[in-house]
Amino acid sequence: MLAAKLILEQGIVVEGLNFFTGFCVEGHTHAIRRQRAGRLKRNNALWVAEQLGIKLHIIDVVEEYKTVVLNPKHGYGAHLNPCLDCKVFMVKKAKNWMEQHGFDFIVTGEVVGQRPMSQRKETMPIVAKESGADDRLLRPLCAEHLPKTLPEREGWVDRSKLPGFSGRGRKPQIELAHSFGFKEYSQPAGGCCFLTNEHYTTKLLDLWNHKGKRDYELDDIMLLKVGRHLRPRPHFKMIIGREEGENNFLQGYRDRFTHCYPLSHKGPFALVAGEISEEDVALAAGVTARYSDAKAEERVEVHVAHLDGRSASSVVKPLLPEDILPSWYV
Amino acid sequence: MKKNIDARHLLCPLPVIRLAETISTCQPKDEIEMLCNDPGVLQDIPAWCRVHGHRITAIEQNPLPIRITVLVA
Numbered sequence: 001m002l003a004a005k006l007i008l009e010q011g012i013v014v015e016g017l018n019f020f021t022g023f024c025v026e027g028h029t030h031a032i033r034r035q036r037a038g039r040l041k042r043n044n045a046l047w048v049a050e051q052l053g054i055k056l057h058i059i060d061v062v063e064e065y066k067t068v069v070l071n072p073k074h075g076y077g078a079h080l081n082p083c084l085d086c087k088v089f090m091v092k093k094a095k096n097w098m099e100q101h102g103f104d105f106i107v108t109g110e111v112v113g114q115r116p117m118s119q120r121k122e123t124m125p126i127v128a129k130e131s132g133a134d135d136r137l138l139r140p141l142c143a144e145h146l147p148k149t150l151p152e153r154e155g156w157v158d159r160s161k162l163p164g165f166s167g168r169g170r171k172p173q174i175e176l177a178h179s180f181g182f183k184e185y186s187q188p189a190g191g192c193c194f195l196t197n198e199h200y201t202t203k204l205l206d207l208w209n210h211k212g213k214r215d216y217e218l219d220d221i222m223l224l225k226v227g228r229h230l231r232p233r234p235h236f237k238m239i240i241g242r243e244e245g246e247n248n249f250l251q252g253y254r255d256r257f258t259h260c261y262p263l264s265h266k267g268p269f270a271l272v273a274g275e276i277s278e279e280d281v282a283l284a285a286g287v288t289a290r291y292s293d294a295k296a297e298e299r300v301e302v303h304v305a306h307l308d309g310r311s312a313s314s315v316v317k318p319l320l321p322e323d324i325l326p327s328w329y330v
Numbered sequence: 331m332k333k334n335i336d337a338r339h340l341l342c343p344l345p346v347i348r349l350a351e352t353i354s355t356c357q358p359k360d361e362i363e364m365l366c367n368d369p370g371v372l373q374d375i376p377a378w379c380r381v382h383g384h385r386i387t388a389i390e391q392n393p394l395p396i397r398i399t400v401l402v403a
């Protein structure tokens with residue numbers, strides 16, 4: 001936001017690019033859960049574009065991004081976040097877009113030393129070099145700590161009017177934001193990406209382990225964002241809606257998964273990922289009943305529908321809290 | 331010309347991405363009608379249209395699905 005504003009202030013036309021990887025936090029989860037209905041379900045990138053008065057292009061990179069997540073040349077950060085490869089990938093995509101649309105250089109909001117992995121002084125040239133953007137990649141927030149780029153050498157951008165931020169502190173950036181009159185200041189700190197989230201990446205690793213290979217489809221990674229994930233047996237996992245919005249979302253997958261829901265009481269919609277035997281059906285029904293409004297009752301009628309078209313309702317006793325083993329939680 | 335987008339199975343920002351893709355094949359004054367289930371579109375589609383200069387001519391949300399009509403700039 002600030003980087004783009006600094007360049008706009010120098011009379012240069014700027015348009016925004018936002019890459020949708022499938023791991024983006026905002027949008028999806030905020031929209032799914034009704035519990036958060038009071039919160040504004042806005043897309044932050046669009047909100048920033050409106051504040052700046054620029055166009056924003058949201059680009060679907062889900063398929064291409066898989067290679068970044070699955071085989072990052074520079075490895076992962078604290079979780080499964082391949083930040084350095086991710087930045088190289090995005091700047092490369094931005095470079096292609098720039099060339100196709102007649103723009104001259106790329107601006108990013110990185111600050112030297114702000115992040116442990118991808119924004120160290122040594123790693124910043126890697127992004128410029130491996131993306132092919134080279135000296136057409138300008139980081140206006142910390143330009144003075146880096147070699148001059150083409151837009152600065154050509155006089156398109158006056159480096160003396162750019163701040164020389166460095167390090168982890170964000171106070172000077174917040175002050176600059178205020179000086180521009182921004183009351184709210186949107187600055188991602190990894191919080192916009194599920195790959196930095198320990199709970200999420202634990203579920204992603206579980207998915208890979210049980211698939212027997214490191215791979216995913218968009219639906220797989222969407223479902224990891226929703227519901228309670230329990231693996232009562234090694235061969236099947238349950239995804240259990242926690243509230244109405246999640247139940248509605250999970251129902252959209254009823255043609256692709258065995259699923260369970262209580263008939264006699266209000267309760268969750270649950271997907272079952274994996275093959276289940278007759279014995280497992282009773283267990284899955286008992287788990288579903290456990291998270292229904294009737295968890296303290298003796299008898300709950302639960303409907304179980306299989307992928308092959310078989311379906312049946314049965315009366316089960318909800319599992320007790322101690323029956324749900326901590327090891328089941330993914 | 332009138333075009334339709336069925337985005338009922340998509341969560342934000344995918345409906346916005348599909349709208350942008352469809353608009354790239356449209357002429358000015360074409361009309362696009364979208365069907366969506368994700369309430370996030372009530373924010374995202376109007377915001378995206380504002381920054382790109384397209385006009386929302388109707389939004390109906392009751393009953394579901396949400397129905398949004400866009401006039402291409």
Ligand code: SF4
Nearest residue numbers: 081082083086190193
């Ligand atoms: S935190 Fe940001 S840079 Fe790191 S992997 Fe996620 S989107 Fe990419």
